[in-house]
Amino acid sequence: MDPSKNPALTQALIELEQHVARDGWDQNVRLFALVDTAQLIAAEPRLAAALAPETVEFGGQIGPQRSYTSIEQEGVPADRPLDELLAGIAWPETVDGAALVIERLMLPPSVQDQLPADEQDADAWVAAHPERQEVRIAVGVLRDGARDCALRLRVKDKDDEVLSGADLVPNLVRALADTLND
Template identity: 50%
Template sequence: MKSIEQQTGWDGPPRLFALVETSELLKVQPELADELGLAAGDGLTAVDQGELPDEDIGALLPGIVWPESVAGCALAMVRITLPPEVEDQIPDEGDAVAWAAAHPLHEELKIVVGVVRDGARHAVLRIRRHEDELLSADDLVPDLAEALAQTLLPDE
């Protein structure tokens, strides 16, 4: 069994969260107020959706549709990046992710992107080698924010 740190830390899988109005959550589950230290005026509460299927996030998100009771959603994940100068060295065959992770110039990024139904978006990014620094902006990861926003559109 994985520890909470393994599930949510640098080596954990991507995590998807429903963002719900705390006041609405407490109407349905009032015991959470004491258990989690929540109050009705606390804005949004993140509800972990459990382990995601083992597939590409880009392929998974288009199949998600949230009910109206969900005010927004957030995704936390770790990604590996390489500088542009080594892009032509990436092998065509084999496990490119493992190759990138083993490359001496790789960077590990922890990314959290959240969106709400009113259109607001925000992202934070942390580089593993610089854990004390946090980058934060509305448009830091625009493609991912847009993919998450699409999950909030009414099902047609």
């Protein structure tokens, strides 16, 4: 099995993206700590009441699979550039991973080489491009190197249309993984 893949992380990201999707589109960036559910229950037994019964029954795991609980970080500044925001984050050792949900405009690869060099011009050009797609991206990384992404197109706004793959947004994955480094 690929060490960068982790089925529990994939499941946590899909659930997280669906959770965020219930609040609709046009949201600000949302940041989450990922913690091992079994360790969370052991440290905070009263939280077990808030978890799905099958999770508690299996000791914080879904069947034989480990599970992660997402803890949203409140007060994430909406006006800071994402690279600056991520560069200022450091997680304590009790956090097993991190996840980020963000909305962006994407273009097909066939038009990428036409992007203007100036960032402001590029933003305006992308926003006006007829082939642009609005997407919600959920990215998750673990300290052990596992990583994954879930991506929903606004034009295909259904839970069963969410795409998943570790390499969908590699630069964002790398930036989020850097928040876990000491």
